Amino acid sequence: MKKLLSFLIVICCALAVYAQKKQDLKILYVGGSSNYDTFSSRPDSLLLVKSVKERMASFEKMLKRYFKTVKVVEGKDYRQKMSDDYDVTVFDGLFPAIRQKSYLYDDNGQVKDVISPIYFTDDFDRPAITIAELGEDLGRSLGIKSDWYCLCLDADAHSWVKDHPIFKGPFPVKLNVSLQPTPAAAKEYAKISAEVLPDSILMWKVQNKGYATDKGFRVGMVSRPNGYGDPDDEVISSGVCAKSIDAVALARHANFFHWGFSASPADMTPEGRQVFANAIVYISKFAGQRPVARKLDERITTRDKNLVKGMKYTLSRKCWEEYCKTNDEYNQQMEEMKKETLAKKAKGEKLNQIEEISLIYQPMKNPSYAMFLKQREPEMYHFFGEETGLYVRYYEINYPYFYGQGFNLAVDEDARELGIPNNDKRLLDTAIRMLEEGKDVEKATRILHHYTLCRFETPAEWRKWYDTYQDKLFFSEGGGFLWLVNTQDKTVPGNDYHVLDTVNVVKVESPSVVKNETDDNNPVLIEGKLNMLENGKQELAIRIKIHPGYHIYAKISDKDPYIPTTFDFQLPEGWKQEGEMQLPSFTQLDDNGTTVYTGECVFRQTFEGKGSGEIKCVIRYQCCNNTICLPPVEKELSFSVK
Incomplete structure (x- = not known):
């Protein structure tokens, strides 16, 4: 009897969803994305086409259940003026740009800067929902705050604004809330701000699939929390990801709603679909609005409320000691792996790539406390040395006069002289x-x-x-x-x-300027050289220089969503690779087992063959630091062989 009653309740709930009144809104859905992760893998093209069609059909079916008028188009067929005829446009795919992505090259023909594309005119004021990384792609030129903090959003939401309208209606929402372990990454990031997070927090599942449980599934995107808090924006929810506890999964900025989760309705939970439908209704109320505060520099540093508190910890001897302890523990793990690998090799057993790498692993050397401080505050170390209190005092005194200058905070001397906070x-x-x-x-x-x-x-x-x-x-x-x-x-x-001359202006540098150094705007420098060996073979040495504080990825744990550094070679006829690529040493990133490359790294690959032609190498990587993950990059190098 109890089973029958439970069954009837489920049926009634399902019928209630279908019976709920459709909203009299006209919705335009722009498709083009698949359900696959196309950043860290290369799915078969036929599978991608099939997935795009299935995803579009899933959205069409779901939207027609909630709204009276629904139009579905592929991204290639969308034009901005089409949104004028609809109450809300759901963007799930890219469309032809007004200004294409472009590149600036140095004298050697290498890319030294990327100019972002423009998809909308500045006066675009129609309500829009962007799904996953589309928030960054489409909103960048407008200064929309749904920027790329990290492509690492999984399936669950947490820290949501419980009384927000999207959780109230018009479609009824019953969240299946449960207490779950606090994401490990969030705890690590909390240390930077000297915060202590609870061991568990309330969550609700937005989608049934995610990168942590379904390998190759499309990954969602969180935005940076810094920069929100203006009258024309609102943060609605965070989600399980590899960044801070306040990374933004759901938010609104002017007429744009950022839906950071990645799943199609077919893979959403029932409550996920209801909340998504409510988000469409909610953003429709912002027709005619445009962003007032435009985040044109997505990397701009803002004054975090825990800035001074965090500095006290990150520059403390305690932080340095914990850093050294972590290094020692990882060195010990790698030493044990090395011993096991040597024993395996002695038996004549085949080694995998990770085991091969363990044989060349160089233990991480712990910096002195002085070097630790110098790495974190290179400019101020010259003045303050090991006097930690002076660093903290500097931030306390100048806090009211700081302003963002790229990744750094600078002091406005004018405001400080007047004694008035900016x-x-x-x-x-x-x-x-x-x-x-x-x-x-x-x-x-x-x-x-x-x-x-x-x-x-x-x-x-x-x-x-x-x-x-x-x-x-x-x-x-x-x-x-x-x-x-x-x-x-x-x-x-x-x-x-x-x-401001920074708005949509292509800055053309002198072609005589060649970037040989890294900086916050260009944290990775790649160059290669092909050398003839004594045995007649060719060795390609690829040097990757990574700016201090940044890293690119070596081995990725199944629990992490990052993108590994890969090398794909295209060889002329008569040439072949000889052996495996020789990889540089790496360091540990987290407890999940993900490892990274830092500093200056050299990758070597030997080729043998005859004939002339070009060896092409396509390098794919993702660069991150402690606060941001930049979008994936693909760089191609070419080398002539004779």
Whole structure:
């Protein structure tokens, strides 16, 4: 009887979903993505085509269940003006760009910079939902905050805003919530901010499949939490991923809704489908809006609330001791593996690649405390040495005057001299008063140009603007450390980013400039050289230089979603590879077993053959540091053989 009752309850719930009233909204779905992970693997092209069709059909079926009017198109057929005829556009595939992705080359023909594509005009104001990495791809040129923090979002959501409308309706939602272990990566990241997370947190499953349980399944994307918090955005939920506890899985910025999870409706849970449908209804209410605070520099550093607290830990002797302890433990593990591998080799048994690598593994040397500090704060170490308290004091004193300068925080000397924090409106008022009184006009102008998007000619114009809109002004760190006006009125001065020469401008460097050094904008430098060996064979040496603090991936654990460094060779007729590639030593990344390359690494591959032609090497890698994972990169090198 109990089984029969349970069965009837399930049937009634299912019928309730089908019987719920359709929303009178017109939905356009733009497809083109598959259910496969195409970043770290290369699925068969026929399987990809089949998967794209199945995914589009799944979305069409689901959307028609919830909404009265649904149109499905492939990305190749979509144009921006089509969204004008629909209440919401769901983007699940790329479409033809207005400006294509382009490259800047050095004198050697090597790529030294990538210019992102543009998919929308600046005035695009139709409600949109972007799925997984489409948030980064489509929103980058508009400054949408759904940027690429990490392509590592799995299947479960946590830390959601429980009273948010998407969990309330119009379609009823009953979340199947359970207490689950806190993601290990989140705990590691918490240490950077000197936070302690609980051992378990509440979660609900958004989709039935994920990269952790289904190898090769499409991976979701989380956005950086820093930069949110302005009037035109909202963070709704985080999710299980390989980043911090507050990595953004669900969010809204202006007319864009970031749905970071990757599954099609066929692989969503019932509550996942309900919440997704509610998200469509919710974003439809933001028709006509455009982002006010535009995050045009996705890597901009903001003032984390735990910045000073985190510095106290990351520069402490305790942190250094824990770092050394972890190194020692990993060195011991690798030494044991090396002994086992040598014994296996002595028996004549075949070794796998990991075992081969263990034979050349070089133990990680622990840095002195001084070197540890120098690696983390190279510029300030020159002044403060091993006096940890001085570093912390520096951050405490200058916290109100920091502004983001790429990956770093810089001190605004003008604001510090006036003693007014840059996120205090009094700074603008004071600068305008300085103009009015003719006092230190150069400094006043510098402040106003630094922190606003206005370029008035007279003090009277500045005063009129400030007095008129001061109650609507807000300070946006993610938007560029700017004072902006909280309005959608395009005629109001102060929100036009085009006054900055960084908006959609292709910066062409002199072709005589060749980048031989890495930096935060170019953390990986790759070059190769083909050498003739004494035996007549050719050895290709590929040198990869990685900027301090960054890494690329060697061996990836099944529990991690990262992308390994791979080398694919295309050889001319008459040539072949000889033996396995000689790999450099590596270091441990996490307790899951993932290993990484850091510093300067050399990869060697021998070839033998006859005849002339070109050896092509396609290198694929992903570069990360402790705070971000950059999108995967593919680089091709060519070498002539005779």
